[in-house]
Amino acid sequence: FYQVVLSYGCQAKKVPDLKVLPDISKVSLYHPDGIPADVEQTMKERWSDKMDVCIAGSCYLDFTKKGCNKGKGLSLLQKHYGITYEETAAFGNADNDISLIEKAKYGYAVGNASEGLKKAAYEVLAPMQEDAVLGKLKEILEEME
Incomplete structure (x- = not known):
């Protein structure tokens, strides 16, 4: 290990x-x-x-x-930088990412994610091996231009 x-x-x-x-x-x-x-x-x-x-x-x-998770970490970053829930996107692939995507309006699960994460996600993307996160980030950035 x-x-x-x-x-x-x-x-x-x-x-x-x-x-x-x-x-x-x-x-x-x-x-x-x-x-x-x-x-x-x-x-x-x-x-x-x-x-x-x-x-x-x-x-x-x-x-x-208890309470020491990715969602708590994202909440601290949002507070520190003045970023709102509505301005936040997060990506994950496993159950330990559920708390993370729940703190983001746009919580994405890759297509090969756990079923628990997929249920919690705003949107399920293509599998991670197909560069799903990169593709979604490019899409988000293009929309911001």
């Missing part, structure tokens, strides 16, 4: 015991063949009263502090 994290260009450090860390905001469970539905359900039943549990792509199950 450590090598996988490094392959994303992230900084990572191995620690001997999570209990020695002062403040953890996220822990990810990784399975190279995807998170089985029964594991997701069991983890949600066991931990959702203490933290948010959410699928993040097919191979990850994220555990985060």
Whole structure:
């Protein structure tokens, strides 16, 4: 898992015991063949009263502090830069993006996104592999000219 994290260009450090860390905001469970539905359900039943549990792509199950999510991050950016909900577009592909697209009037899911995200989206685009996000961004920018 450590090598996988490094392959994303992230900084990572191995620690001997999570209990020695002062403040953890996220822990990810990784399975190279995807998170089985029964594991997701069991983890949600066991931990959702203490933290948010959410699928993040097919191979990850994220555990985060309650309210510590992409939507909260976008809200902070909107407030800081004076950007309204109506002026915001967001893109996603997994359930951990639901909070993000809910904070944007124009919340887009790529065509190969999770069903949960597709249901929450303003619009479902073509699959990510077809440069759907790039195409929509070009369209938005052309409309602004």
